Amino acid sequence: MTGRSDDSDRPPPDLSGTDSALCAEYVLNLLSDDEARAFERRLEREPVLQTEVTYWAEHFADISDSLPEVAPAAAVLRRIETEIFGTGRQTLWRALLPYLLGALVAAALAWVVNTKGLLNTAPPAPDLYADLVAADSGLALQAHYAPDTGVLTLRGPVDDLPPGRVLVVWVHPADGGGPVVLGPLETGVPGTLYVPEVLWGDLAGATLVISDLAADAATASAPTGRELARGTLTPG
Amino acid sequence: MDTQEQLAAVIARVALGDRPALRVLYQGTAPKLYAICLRILPDQDSAERALQEVYQEIWNSAAMSRANRSSPMTWMMAVARTVATGHRRRLGAAPCDQPDCAPVLADLSVLSGAQAKAPGIGGPLGLCLREQQVADVDMLRQVCLDGLSYSDIADTMGVDPAAVQSRMRRCFTQLRECLRR
Numbered sequence: 299m300t301g302r303s304d305d306s307d308r309p310p311p312d313l314s315g316t317d318s319a320l321c322a323e324y325v326l327n328l329l330s331d332d333e334a335r336a337f338e339r340r341l342e343r344e345p346v347l348q349t350e351v352t353y354w355a356e357h358f359a360d361i362s363d364s365l366p367e368v369a370p371a372a373a374v375l376r377r378i379e380t381e382i383f384g385t386g387r388q389t390l391w392r393a394l395l396p397y398l399l400g401a402l403v404a405a406a407l408a409w410v411v412n413t414k415g416l417l418n419t420a421p422p423a424p425d426l427y428a429d430l431v432a433a434d435s436g437l438a439l440q441a442h443y444a445p446d447t448g449v450l451t452l453r454g455p456v457d458d459l460p461p462g463r464v465l466v467v468w469v470h471p472a473d474g475g476g477p478v479v480l481g482p483l484e485t486g487v488p489g490t491l492y493v494p495e496v497l498w499g500d501l502a503g504a505t506l507v508i509s510d511l512a513a514d515a516a517t518a519s520a521p522t523g524r525e526l527a528r529g530t531l532t533p534g
Numbered sequence: 535m536d537t538q539e540q541l542a543a544v545i546a547r548v549a550l551g552d553r554p555a556l557r558v559l560y561q562g563t564a565p566k567l568y569a570i571c572l573r574i575l576p577d578q579d580s581a582e583r584a585l586q587e588v589y590q591e592i593w594n595s596a597a598m599s600r601a602n603r604s605s606p607m608t609w610m611m612a613v614a615r616t617v618a619t620g621h622r623r624r625l626g627a628a629p630c631d632q633p634d635c636a637p638v639l640a641d642l643s644v645l646s647g648a649q650a651k652a653p654g655i656g657g658p659l660g661l662c663l664r665e666q667q668v669a670d671v672d673m674l675r676q677v678c679l680d681g682l683s684y685s686d687i688a689d690t691m692g693v694d695p696a697a698v699q700s701r702m703r704r705c706f707t708q709l710r711e712c713l714r715r
Contacts, residue, residue, distance in 0.1 A: 315706075315707040315710070316703075318706065318707065318710045319702075319703040319706040319707055319710075322706040322710075323702075323703075323706075325612070326615075326677050326678055327615065327616055327619045327620075327681070327683075328677060328683060328684060328699075328702075348603065349603075352603045352604050355604045355608050355609075355612055356604060356605065356608050357657065357658065357659040357709075357713065358659070358678055359604075359605075359607070359608040359611050359612075360655055360656050360657040360659045360660060361655050361659065361674070361675065361678040361679060362570055362611050362615065362678065362679065363566075363611075363655075363656065364654035364655045364656070364679075365566075365569040365570060365573055365679065366569060367565035367566050367568075367569050368565055368568050368569045368572055369564070369565045369568070370564055370565070370568040370581075370582060370585055371578075371582065374564070374568075374582050374585055374586065375557070375560055375564070377582075377586055378560065378585075378586050378589045378590065379553075379556075379557070381586060381590060382556070382589075382590060382593050383553060401554075402554055402557050402558055402561065405558055406558055406561035406562055446540075447540060447543065481554075489552075490547060490552060490554070490555070491554070492554055492558065
């Protein structure tokens with residue numbers, strides 16, 4: 299299933315059969331390069347053609363959707379990331395990769411579970427919020443945890459970190475369990491992290507800690523570095 | 535949350551340069567996009583190379599996905615088709631030789647009386663394809679799944695590409711009439 303965009307649910311536009319077929323050919327890459335360029339010029343100024351292209355794309359997707367899925371080799375993702383991000387990222391990122399991999403795989407699995415509707419009977423968990431404040435400065439960040447996606451978002455003003463430093467987020471579960479690193483905020487604040495599924499049930503009342511850490515620090519098992527702020531996750 | 539909304543949310547994060555989000559997107563969509571590449575391209579190596587380019591394109595163009603107006607998955611599948619078809623045409627690859635490939639037609643007229651079954655194709659299009667002739671549906675599958683051009687199909691059949699194009703355009707018009715109902 300690819301789902302339907304709003305456009306494909308609307309009544310089809312009144313187009314000539316020739317133009318409609320042209321849109322279908324464009325979607326299926328059947329036009330020559332010259333024809334495609336000429337069509338794209340029309341597409342820019344004729345919204346009715348855009349709607350028709352979307353319409354055909356949604357319907358032809360049902361044909362591609364009939365193919366059984368095939369998992370690519372694990373090396374492909376590594377090559378994609380190397381191609382896009384390059385090599386030589388900070389050491390901390392690599393050090394924390396196992397944690398993030400777990401979190402991301404968990405998030406992906408959760409997504410699959412949600413997609414397949416396997417957990418439809420579970421009551422929805424509430425969104426959680428925390429104000430992360432610093433004891434010794436005016437720093438105040440806001441955290442929001444969305445239970446349906448496992449995404450933790452942090453917002454708020456943060457001064458630029460010195461070179462070689464990164465922000466790292468930790469969680470102390472409410473049941474008194476040991477601190478768990480959620481990962482570095484690659485893009486700083488605002489930024490997002492994916493919470494490992496094993497922690498999803500332990501976040502209400504949990505304490506979030508954000509610290510800054512040397513980017514080349516070794517894997518840490520407890521919050522290290524300068525603590526910038528902390529706060530407790532609670533509903534609403 | 536609706537799956538398409540989840541997908542749109544992850545793509546929105548990708549558009550902001552969120553690297554973990556790209557990985558999440560990959561984990562959730564790569565098997566489908568890889569299947570498209572693998573079907574269009576002749577071997578695993580070329581399909582993997584195409585898949586790399588697909589996700590590069592998605593990373594670079596994620597911000598455009600909303601402007602595209604298709605559902606997020608349709609947009610990504612279209613990217614995969616376009617990239618893989620481009621690779622295929624540059625390679626000059628032979629038509630699909632896997633067991634489930636659409637059959638190569640010997641003659642447009644031979645099967646013209648038979649109605650198609652459109653196996654495995656869902657949605658309104660699947661229903662409308664059942665009203666089409668087998669030859670038309672096979673050509674559509676060769677174009678859509680195998681990434682063939684009009685010329686590719688014409689070559690295998692020994693006919694003029696214009697004849698194939700004419701036949702396909704008529705098929706598109708008939709499908710459009712059916713979908714309108």
